Amino acid sequence: MNWIDGSPGTHKGKVSGHLSRSWWSFRFVARITIRPQHTSSADEHLSTDKTVRESLPFHVRRGYIAAFPQWIRTNMFRYAVTIFISAFLLFQVQPLIGRFILPWFGGGPSIWTSCMLFFQILLLGGYLYAHLISVKLKPRTQVLTHLSLLAMSLVFLPIAPSDAWKPVADQSPLLQILLLLLVTVGGPYFMLSSTGPLMQKWFSQSSPGQSPWRLYALSNIGSLLALLSYPFVFEPWLALRQQVWSWSAVYGAYVVLATWCGIRYLQQQRIAATNSLSPAESLDSASPLEDAPAMRPRMGTMLLWLGLAACSSAMLLATTNQLCIDVATVPFLWVLPLSLYLISFIICFDSPQWYDRRAYGLLLLACTPVACWLISEGADVNISKQVAIYATILFACCMTCHGELVSCKPHARYLTLFYVLISAGGALGGVFVAIVAPYTFHGYWEYHIGLVACCVVTLLAWCAQRIWLRTPSPGFWIWALITAANVALVAYYVYLPLDDVLNATDETIAFGVYGLLQFVGLIMTGVLEQRWKALIALWSILSAVLCAWFIGYGTWQFAGMISTTIRTVIIASAIVSPLVASACLWCSQKINQRWPHAPCLRYYLLGTLYSLVASVFAGLLHFDKIEDWQAVSFATTTGAALLMEWSARGFRGKDKASLGFWFWLPAITLILFLSNRLAVIVKLESLVDDHKQTVHMSRNFYGVLRVQQEASEKDDDFISPKYSLTHGQIKHGFQFIDEYWKTQPTTYYGRESGVGIAIQMSRERETENGKRPLRVGVIGLGTGTLAAYGELGDTFRFYDINPDVAKLSDKFFTYLHDSPAKTEVVIGDARIMMEREIAAGQSQQFDVLAIDAFSSDAIPVHLLTSECGDIYRQHLKPGGILAVHISNRFLDLNPVSRGLAEHLGWNAYQIENSQNSLTGVFSSTWILLTADEELGADAAFQKSVTPWKDDAQILHWTDDYSGLWQVLSL
Known part of the structure; x- marks a missing residue:
C-alpha cells in the first residue's frame, strides 16, 4: 500500500510522482461520475473517493492505477482526434455533395431536403450498426468487422458523382437523388456515422470511469466547424473537384486513425484479461463506476427521446425550406439552420447546467406569436428580418428539445441505444418534411405542424419530469x-x-x-x-x-x-x-x-x-x-387551474405532491391558441371572398402552385377578371378572362419590358432583312405569357422542370393555345435539356432566349454561371439576344448578369419599366446581353436603356462558386 500511496520506498522518484498523479486523476473521475445531482460538501467527496478506492481489490488497484494516466491520456487523444475528424467529414460532405448535384435537379430547396433525408437515414443505419455490433459481438469480432467495412468503403473514393447520374425528366427526382447519393457517398458516410457511438463505447470500456458525453460534444464541434468552414473557406477557395479530392484524402487519414483505435482497443482488452480478470469481464467490469445499477429506460422514455429528436429535425428542415423558397438555394442558407441545430446539441450535451428550461421555455413562448406573424406576412418581410426571426425560432425549438433529451439521458450502458433513438427521430423528422409533406399537403404547412409539435413534446417532457414539484426561485421570475x-x-x-x-x-x-x-x-x-x-x-x-x-x-x-x-x-x-x-x-x-x-x-x-x-x-x-374569446378563455383556464389545484390539495391532503394543474392546464390552452392561429393562416391560403377565390392548389417536389380567380374590386373597374398563378408566395403571372385582354402580355412581360423590347427589336431587324419567322426560347413556362408575342410561323420553345406547370396551361391559362406561333414545351431542367440538345447536334438558334426560371422569388443559381452562359451562346444565333429577368426582392443580380456578359464578350443593357395598373403590367428589371453592336447604336433602343451606376460591380459566378453575400439586398 505504501507504493500506491506514494510514500517513500524503492520507487519513490519518478514512479511515485506518476502514481500520485494517477490517484488524483482517479479521484477527479470518481467525483464527476458518481456524485449526486446536487453539489455536496468537500467531506462527502473525500468520503466518496475513499469508498471507491477501498472497494477495489488490491491487484486491480495496483495494476489499474499504475496504467490509468497513460491509458486515459492516450485513449482520450486517440478517440478524440478520430471522432473529431469523422464528424468534420460527416458534415463537410453534406453541403459539398449537395452543391455538386444542385444544378442537376433544378436548384430548388427540395434538393437539400432530399439530401438531408438521405443523410439522416444513413446516420440512423450507422448508429444502429454501432449499437448492434457493440452489444451482440465480442470485442475481437467487433474490431475485425469494423475494419473490414472501413477497407471496403475506400472503394467509393473519390466521391464525385458520374455524369451518367444526371436526371431523366420522367423519373422521380427524390428517388434519383437518393440512389445517386447511395452509390456516391453511401459507404463512407455509413462508416463515418457509426464512428461517434462506436468509438465512445470503446472508450468507455477501455477507460473506466471516464464520461463519454464530452466526446459527443466534441463531435458536434467538429460538425459545426465543417459546416461553417464550407461556405466561407472551402467553397470560395477550392473548385468542386478539388473539394472532392481533399475530402477523399482526409477520409483516407480517418480510416488509418479508426484502425489505430480498433487495434489499441483489442490490446487493452488483453491487458484487462492478464490482470486476473475472468475472460467474461472487460475493463468496464473492473470499475465500480460501471458496475453501478443501471435501470433500463422505459418505453415511455424511449418514445419521448424519439419525439424530441423528430420535432427538432422537422423544424430544422422546415426552416431551411422557408428560407430557401424566397431567396436562393445556396450552401449558406443550408448551413445556417443546421449550424444552429448543432450548436444546440453542443450546448446541451456539454453540460446540463447550460440548459435552463425556464429561460428557453419563455423564449419559445415569446417566439410563437412572432412566428404566426411572419408566416402570415410571408415574402413581404425583409430578408434580414426573416433570417433573424426564423433562426431565433429554430434555436428556441432545438434548445428545448435537445435540453430535455439531455435531462432524461440514460446510463452510459445504454449509450448506443440512446444515439440510435435520437437518429431514428431525426430520420422520422426528415421523412415527414421530405416525403410526407410534399405528397400530402397542398402548401408548405410542415413548418406550422413542426412548431406546434415542438411545443407539445416539450410540454410532455416537462410533465414526465414533474417540473412543477421543483422549488422555484424568486429571482429568476422577478x-x-x-x-x-x-x-x-x-x-x-x-x-x-x-x-x-x-x-x-x-x-x-x-x-x-x-x-x-x-x-x-x-x-x-x-x-x-x-x-x-x-x-x-x-x-x-x-x-x-x-x-x-x-x-x-x-x-x-x-x-x-x-x-x-x-x-x-x-x-x-x-x-x-x-x-x-x-x-x-x-x-x-x-x-x-x-x-x-x-x-x-x-x-x-x-x-x-x-x-x-x-x-x-x-x-x-x-x-x-x-381575439376576445382567446383572452377570456385564458383567464378562465388560469382561474380554473388554480381552483383545481386547491381542491386537489384539500381532497388529497397538504402532504401530497402537487398534480400540476396550475402548470399544464394553462400551457395546453396556449398550445391550442397557437394551433388555432396557424389553422386560420392555412385557411387564408385558400381564401374565398367576393374578389378572390383559390380554384387550384397543388404541391410536388418543385414547390407549391396556386391558381386564383380574381374579380374586379369595383363594379365600374376597367380591369377585367383574371386567373393568377402564385408559386410559393410570389405571383408569377396572370391572364385576363376578357377575349381581347387575354391575348395581351401582362405582368413582367409587357411590351415596354426588357424581354418585350428584345422580341420586338428582333422582329424589326428580321423584317428589314427580309421577313423571317422568329425562334424564341424561354426558360420557365409560368403562365406562358411570352407566347402572346408569337406570330404565324414563329416558334416559341419553353423549358420548365415542373410538370405541374404545363398542366395548368391546358386548364387555366390559354396563352400557348391562343398563340398563332408554334409552341413547344420541354419538361426537365433547362440546362441539362439544352446540354443534351447540343450533344445531339440540335442547336436551337434562338433569336431571343429569355431566362425567367424563378422558384418563388429566387432564381436557380446554376442558370447564371459562366459555364451555363457558354451553353446559351451555342443555342443563340449570331447577334441573338439573351434576356435575363432579375426582378427580385432580396437579391441584386445586376453584377452577376454583367459578369456573364463579360465572360461571353458581349454588351449588357439594363431595361427597367414602371407599373401600369390599367394594362396589368408590373414593374420589372431585365438585362439584355448581345454581341450585336447595332442594337446598342439604335436610338429608339437607347431611350429604353437604364444607365449603369458608376459604382456598379461585376461578379463572375461559376459552377464552383456563387457568393450569395455579394448580391444580398438588405
Missing part, C-alpha cells in the same frame, strides 16, 4: 416579469414608431441585439439566482448596457429618428428596472419568511402576471391576431 414589461414598453414606444421609417437591416440589428441582451440577462439570472447581491449587480449592469446600446446605436445609425420620448423611455426603464426588481426580491424574501409553505401559490401568481404582460406585448405588436 427579472422575467421585469423583462416582459421592458419589452412591452420598448415595443410600444420605440419599435412601433420607428417600424415604418427605419431601414430593415438597422431595425433588425438594433432590436435583435436588444432581445439577445435581455435573453442573456435571463440566462445569467438563472445561474446567479442564489446570490442576491450578484443578481442586483447583474440587473444594474444589464440595464445600463441596454440603455447604452439603444442610445449609442441609434445616435450612430438613425440619430434624427430618436425623439425625446424614446430617449426618456429608454433611460427611465434602465433606472427603474433594477430598482423595482430589487424591491420585489426583498419583498419575496420577507414573504418566504412569513409563509414558507406556500411556494406554488406565490410563483403561480407571478407566472400568471408574466403571461398577462406577455399577452399585452403580443397584443401591441399583433393586436388584430388576438
Whole structure:
C-alpha cells in the first residue's frame, strides 16, 4: 500500500510522482461520475473517493492505477482526434455533395431536403450498426468487422458523382437523388456515422470511469466547424473537384486513425484479461463506476427521446425550406439552420447546467406569436428580418428539445441505444418534411405542424419530469416579469414608431441585439439566482448596457429618428428596472419568511402576471391576431387551474405532491391558441371572398402552385377578371378572362419590358432583312405569357422542370393555345435539356432566349454561371439576344448578369419599366446581353436603356462558386 500511496520506498522518484498523479486523476473521475445531482460538501467527496478506492481489490488497484494516466491520456487523444475528424467529414460532405448535384435537379430547396433525408437515414443505419455490433459481438469480432467495412468503403473514393447520374425528366427526382447519393457517398458516410457511438463505447470500456458525453460534444464541434468552414473557406477557395479530392484524402487519414483505435482497443482488452480478470469481464467490469445499477429506460422514455429528436429535425428542415423558397438555394442558407441545430446539441450535451428550461421555455413562448406573424406576412418581410426571426425560432425549438433529451439521458450502458433513438427521430423528422409533406399537403404547412409539435413534446417532457414539484426561485421570475414589461414598453414606444421609417437591416440589428441582451440577462439570472447581491449587480449592469446600446446605436445609425420620448423611455426603464426588481426580491424574501409553505401559490401568481404582460406585448405588436374569446378563455383556464389545484390539495391532503394543474392546464390552452392561429393562416391560403377565390392548389417536389380567380374590386373597374398563378408566395403571372385582354402580355412581360423590347427589336431587324419567322426560347413556362408575342410561323420553345406547370396551361391559362406561333414545351431542367440538345447536334438558334426560371422569388443559381452562359451562346444565333429577368426582392443580380456578359464578350443593357395598373403590367428589371453592336447604336433602343451606376460591380459566378453575400439586398 505504501507504493500506491506514494510514500517513500524503492520507487519513490519518478514512479511515485506518476502514481500520485494517477490517484488524483482517479479521484477527479470518481467525483464527476458518481456524485449526486446536487453539489455536496468537500467531506462527502473525500468520503466518496475513499469508498471507491477501498472497494477495489488490491491487484486491480495496483495494476489499474499504475496504467490509468497513460491509458486515459492516450485513449482520450486517440478517440478524440478520430471522432473529431469523422464528424468534420460527416458534415463537410453534406453541403459539398449537395452543391455538386444542385444544378442537376433544378436548384430548388427540395434538393437539400432530399439530401438531408438521405443523410439522416444513413446516420440512423450507422448508429444502429454501432449499437448492434457493440452489444451482440465480442470485442475481437467487433474490431475485425469494423475494419473490414472501413477497407471496403475506400472503394467509393473519390466521391464525385458520374455524369451518367444526371436526371431523366420522367423519373422521380427524390428517388434519383437518393440512389445517386447511395452509390456516391453511401459507404463512407455509413462508416463515418457509426464512428461517434462506436468509438465512445470503446472508450468507455477501455477507460473506466471516464464520461463519454464530452466526446459527443466534441463531435458536434467538429460538425459545426465543417459546416461553417464550407461556405466561407472551402467553397470560395477550392473548385468542386478539388473539394472532392481533399475530402477523399482526409477520409483516407480517418480510416488509418479508426484502425489505430480498433487495434489499441483489442490490446487493452488483453491487458484487462492478464490482470486476473475472468475472460467474461472487460475493463468496464473492473470499475465500480460501471458496475453501478443501471435501470433500463422505459418505453415511455424511449418514445419521448424519439419525439424530441423528430420535432427538432422537422423544424430544422422546415426552416431551411422557408428560407430557401424566397431567396436562393445556396450552401449558406443550408448551413445556417443546421449550424444552429448543432450548436444546440453542443450546448446541451456539454453540460446540463447550460440548459435552463425556464429561460428557453419563455423564449419559445415569446417566439410563437412572432412566428404566426411572419408566416402570415410571408415574402413581404425583409430578408434580414426573416433570417433573424426564423433562426431565433429554430434555436428556441432545438434548445428545448435537445435540453430535455439531455435531462432524461440514460446510463452510459445504454449509450448506443440512446444515439440510435435520437437518429431514428431525426430520420422520422426528415421523412415527414421530405416525403410526407410534399405528397400530402397542398402548401408548405410542415413548418406550422413542426412548431406546434415542438411545443407539445416539450410540454410532455416537462410533465414526465414533474417540473412543477421543483422549488422555484424568486429571482429568476422577478427579472422575467421585469423583462416582459421592458419589452412591452420598448415595443410600444420605440419599435412601433420607428417600424415604418427605419431601414430593415438597422431595425433588425438594433432590436435583435436588444432581445439577445435581455435573453442573456435571463440566462445569467438563472445561474446567479442564489446570490442576491450578484443578481442586483447583474440587473444594474444589464440595464445600463441596454440603455447604452439603444442610445449609442441609434445616435450612430438613425440619430434624427430618436425623439425625446424614446430617449426618456429608454433611460427611465434602465433606472427603474433594477430598482423595482430589487424591491420585489426583498419583498419575496420577507414573504418566504412569513409563509414558507406556500411556494406554488406565490410563483403561480407571478407566472400568471408574466403571461398577462406577455399577452399585452403580443397584443401591441399583433393586436388584430388576438381575439376576445382567446383572452377570456385564458383567464378562465388560469382561474380554473388554480381552483383545481386547491381542491386537489384539500381532497388529497397538504402532504401530497402537487398534480400540476396550475402548470399544464394553462400551457395546453396556449398550445391550442397557437394551433388555432396557424389553422386560420392555412385557411387564408385558400381564401374565398367576393374578389378572390383559390380554384387550384397543388404541391410536388418543385414547390407549391396556386391558381386564383380574381374579380374586379369595383363594379365600374376597367380591369377585367383574371386567373393568377402564385408559386410559393410570389405571383408569377396572370391572364385576363376578357377575349381581347387575354391575348395581351401582362405582368413582367409587357411590351415596354426588357424581354418585350428584345422580341420586338428582333422582329424589326428580321423584317428589314427580309421577313423571317422568329425562334424564341424561354426558360420557365409560368403562365406562358411570352407566347402572346408569337406570330404565324414563329416558334416559341419553353423549358420548365415542373410538370405541374404545363398542366395548368391546358386548364387555366390559354396563352400557348391562343398563340398563332408554334409552341413547344420541354419538361426537365433547362440546362441539362439544352446540354443534351447540343450533344445531339440540335442547336436551337434562338433569336431571343429569355431566362425567367424563378422558384418563388429566387432564381436557380446554376442558370447564371459562366459555364451555363457558354451553353446559351451555342443555342443563340449570331447577334441573338439573351434576356435575363432579375426582378427580385432580396437579391441584386445586376453584377452577376454583367459578369456573364463579360465572360461571353458581349454588351449588357439594363431595361427597367414602371407599373401600369390599367394594362396589368408590373414593374420589372431585365438585362439584355448581345454581341450585336447595332442594337446598342439604335436610338429608339437607347431611350429604353437604364444607365449603369458608376459604382456598379461585376461578379463572375461559376459552377464552383456563387457568393450569395455579394448580391444580398438588405
